[in-house]
Amino acid sequence: MTIFAIIFYSAIFLSSLFSYYMFKKKKRRHKTRARLPPGSMGLPCIGETLQMYTQDPNVFFASKQKRYGDIFKTRILGYPCVMLASPEAARFVLVSHAHLFKPTYPKSKEKLIGPSALFFHTGNYHACMRKLVQTSFSPEVTRKLIPDIERLAISSLESWDNGQVINTFDAMKKFAFEVGILSIFGHLNKKYTDLLKKNYSILEKGYNCFPLKLPGTAYHKSLMARKRLNQILGKIVRERKENKLSANNLLGYLLNFRDEKGNTLSEETIADNIIGVLFAAQDTTASVLTWILKYLSDDPKLLVAVKGEQKAICESEFGENRSLTWAMTRNMPLTYRVILESLRKASVISFTFREAAVDVEYEGYLIPKGWKVMPLFRNIHHNPEFFADPGNFDPFRFENPPKPFTYMPFGSGMHACPGNELAKLEMLVLLHHLLTKYRWELVGSANLIQYNPFPIPENGLGARFTKEI
Numbered sequence: 195m196t197i198f199a200i201i202f203y204s205a206i207f208l209s210s211l212f213s214y215y216m217f218k219k220k221k222r223r224h225k226t227r228a229r230l231p232p233g234s235m236g237l238p239c240i241g242e243t244l245q246m247y248t249q250d251p252n253v254f255f256a257s258k259q260k261r262y263g264d265i266f267k268t269r270i271l272g273y274p275c276v277m278l279a280s281p282e283a284a285r286f287v288l289v290s291h292a293h294l295f296k297p298t299y300p301k302s303k304e305k306l307i308g309p310s311a312l313f314f315h316t317g318n319y320h321a322c323m324r325k326l327v328q329t330s331f332s333p334e335v336t337r338k339l340i341p342d343i344e345r346l347a348i349s350s351l352e353s354w355d356n357g358q359v360i361n362t363f364d365a366m367k368k369f370a371f372e373v374g375i376l377s378i379f380g381h382l383n384k385k386y387t388d389l390l391k392k393n394y395s396i397l398e399k400g401y402n403c404f405p406l407k408l409p410g411t412a413y414h415k416s417l418m419a420r421k422r423l424n425q426i427l428g429k430i431v432r433e434r435k436e437n438k439l440s441a442n443n444l445l446g447y448l449l450n451f452r453d454e455k456g457n458t459l460s461e462e463t464i465a466d467n468i469i470g471v472l473f474a475a476q477d478t479t480a481s482v483l484t485w486i487l488k489y490l491s492d493d494p495k496l497l498v499a500v501k502g503e504q505k506a507i508c509e510s511e512f513g514e515n516r517s518l519t520w521a522m523t524r525n526m527p528l529t530y531r532v533i534l535e536s537l538r539k540a541s542v543i544s545f546t547f548r549e550a551a552v553d554v555e556y557e558g559y560l561i562p563k564g565w566k567v568m569p570l571f572r573n574i575h576h577n578p579e580f581f582a583d584p585g586n587f588d589p590f591r592f593e594n595p596p597k598p599f600t601y602m603p604f605g606s607g608m609h610a611c612p613g614n615e616l617a618k619l620e621m622l623v624l625l626h627h628l629l630t631k632y633r634w635e636l637v638g639s640a641n642l643i644q645y646n647p648f649p650i651p652e653n654g655l656g657a658r659f660t661k662e663i
């Protein structure tokens with residue numbers, strides 16, 4: 195299956211598709227004189243989905259952009275969409291006119307994650323929750339987690355060094371999950387961590403499947419796992435309340451929250467936001483880490499240089515404790531640029547969705563109320579006007595900062611990723627220990643891209659890890 199089979203089952207509104215188009219089809223008169231953007235809508239209902247199923251999505255978008263320019267319309271699974279491939283348009287939708295657009299996810303996915311998770315919301319509720327999440331993942335808080343993240347990185351690496359071929363993506367997912375748990379709960383006992391891990395792994399299988407609620411389907415199993423997760427989270431919450439532990443982690447902030455009337459958050463709201471963060475944190479970080487290993491394997495000279503940077507840190511004056519400090523993680527310029535370039539080249543969040551809340555006019559074009567808009571991050575990241583020779587992996591291009599709104603691996607505006615500092619920190623910590631103590635060789639072919647739904651190297655990048663000393 196291609197990315198679109200998967201993404202659009204998950205990221206769009208399939209369930210309401212036919213009813214919407216069959217029964218609610220009514221022509222609205224637009225007050226404005228503006229025209230719709232250029233582009234072809236394909237067949238009614240199916241739109242251009244078929245073409246997207248059968249074409250590399252990058253080729254699909256890029257050929258459209260070439261033909262119609264930076265703004266074009268299309269229809270995906272029945273939904274009329276306007277795709278936006280310029281920095282100015284991304285800025286318009288995500289920042290300067292963000293109030294005219296709202297987030298949009300399929301109902302089936304909202305149900306699995308939890309309807310109160312912040313990314314489904316706008317306005318006051320979103321702002322309150324976002325503040326809590328942002329505080330919990332701010333550098334001031336996450337820097338204190340470095341020793342624990344290091345411990346998780348070291349034990350992950352040790353478990354990979356067993357002579358077996360490792361699926362790098364799966365291995366990175368485990369690491370990212372553990373870091374997620376750590377940043378949400380602080381220390382959580384192993385019993386709870388295991389229950390969450392097992393049930394979450396059932397839940398996540400439902401994210402990208404057809405939302406059929408019949409017993410036996412992945413979606414149904416996923417919904418059941420979500421119910422069990424609520425019970426587990428409820429138990430943890432009640433224990434923390436009893437122990438009156440006020441802690442510097444997401445759960446602590448959620449528990450301490452009071453609105454202007456003094457009300458606390460419900461257990462459900464807390465659970466939805468915890469599952470939401472796990473969802474946002476795991477596959478994204480894991481796929482970027484997997485790409486980093488792939489890009490470094492493909493460029494032996496760069497690998498030597500990055501290893502050199504990391505080994506020098508061990509030997510420097512800082513290194514006497516043999517443990518990383520915040521200052522050391524701020525002093526890895528080449529490794530940091532490898533991360534930035536990997537985020538650009540892989541563009542694991544290739545685009546996002548919003549929905550026009552009213553009729554919107556942009557550059558003389560009409561975006562009718564209810565239409566989806568998609569800022570195309572990947573196209574912008576691969577536009578030679580902003581990134582010379584975009585197919586080339588070149589971390590040194592980040593010696594100069596990119597122009598505004600040409601580089602948005604973490605989005606932009608009021609829904610931009612609040613976990614971006616934590617994501618970069620955990621990647622640096624893992625890379626430090628990997629590059630100073632291990633070598634790896636790729637096993638099998640890894641030249642194709644697999645969509646999971648995030649792009650990852652074929653077969654999750656099979657590799658064998660060996661300790662060097």
Ligand code: HEM
Binds near residue numbers: 313327542602613
């Ligand atoms: C390299 C890894 C990551 C990437 C590439 C990434 C990317 C993104 C992007 C592009 C968005 C904006 C989506 C949109 O505007 O529609 C986003 C939102 C979000 N991310 Fe991340 N993310 C990563 C890691 C994390 C981590 C580690 C966490 C949490 C610890 C996290 C938590 C969130 C949350 C809660 C939102 C929703 C924010 C809101 O709606 O206000 N992300 N992420």
Ligand SMILES: *[C@@H]1O[C@H](CO)[C@@H](O)[C@H](O)[C@H]1NC(C)=O
Binds near residue numbers: 423
């Ligand atoms: C899921 O959670 C429940 C508790 O609600 C637990 O009994 C069960 O063992 C967990 N794991 C799996 C795989 O279901």
Ligand SMILES: *[C@@H]1O[C@H](CO)[C@@H](O)[C@H](O)[C@H]1NC(C)=O
Binds near residue numbers: 511513514515519
């Ligand atoms: C080494 O560790 C000790 C105790 O944890 C700490 O006080 C000291 O600042 C550390 N030294 C360096 C150079 O980071």
